[in-house]
Amino acid sequence: MKSPIDNDNFVRENFEKLVKRYPHQRIIICEGEIFTGKDAVKKARQKYPKATPMFLPVPGPEEFNHIL
Amino acid sequence: MKKAIYFPYKSYKDEYYPIIKIQVKGPSGFLETEAYVDSGASISIFLMDFAFYLGIDYKKGKITYVMVGDGSFIPVYLHKLSLKLGNYTFFATVGFSAHLGADFNLLGQKDIFDRLKVIFDKRKKVVIFQPY
Numbered sequence: 001m002k003s004p005i006d007n008d009n010f011v012r013e014n015f016e017k018l019v020k021r022y023p024h025q026r027i028i029i030c031e032g033e034i035f036t037g038k039d040a041v042k043k044a045r046q047k048y049p050k051a052t053p054m055f056l057p058v059p060g061p062e063e064f065n066h067i068l
Numbered sequence: 069m070k071k072a073i074y075f076p077y078k079s080y081k082d083e084y085y086p087i088i089k090i091q092v093k094g095p096s097g098f099l100e101t102e103a104y105v106d107s108g109a110s111i112s113i114f115l116m117d118f119a120f121y122l123g124i125d126y127k128k129g130k131i132t133y134v135m136v137g138d139g140s141f142i143p144v145y146l147h148k149l150s151l152k153l154g155n156y157t158f159f160a161t162v163g164f165s166a167h168l169g170a171d172f173n174l175l176g177q178k179d180i181f182d183r184l185k186v187i188f189d190k191r192k193k194v195v196i197f198q199p200y
Contacts, residue, residue, distance in 0.1 A: 054100040
């Protein structure tokens with residue numbers, strides 16, 4: 001049986017790639033898959049009914065330099 | 069005593085930040101997200117888009133105005149929601165705002181810091197939440 005992919009681990013391992021690919025966007029992550037668009041959560045819940053989707057507001061590459 | 073919950077700091081560009089994962093319950097169930105633990109924030113403020121994906125009409129909450137870093141006030145709509153930190157679930161006040169001005173949620177003091185002892189262990193790069 002396929003083990004579930006932890007959203008947090010996925011984000012930690014792919015954070016810099018996500019910042020480059022989806023800067024300033026909101027994405028939904030579930031089981032290592034990325035969903036976008038207004039019905040992203042619905043699609044994620046339909047595909048992986050037992051998993052908890054993750055909402056990720058992706059920062060821009062400059063954001064942490066200026067705000068924090 | 070309930071067990072402490074440990075969250076490693078999140079690294080980005082060789083720096084480390086107290087950004088943790090948290091789950092919030094909406095009408096369709098829990099939705100996970102990340103939040104920057106901010107001991108200087110009196111309340112938690114999450115992005116308006118998170119409310120949308122959670123299935124909440126955020127403007128139905130009680131409105132308040134919160135002062136931000138530049139001295140201006142932003143409107144924040146308050147809701148009482150079920151949160152999950154690790155295996156610890158509790159109700160807390162969560163504000164939503166369209167004017168947060170950052171691409172991250174803030175986890176502030178109200179209903180959090182009076183329920184959990186929060187330790188920022190910068191040397192070990194971990195945030196610890198110890199239920200009282």
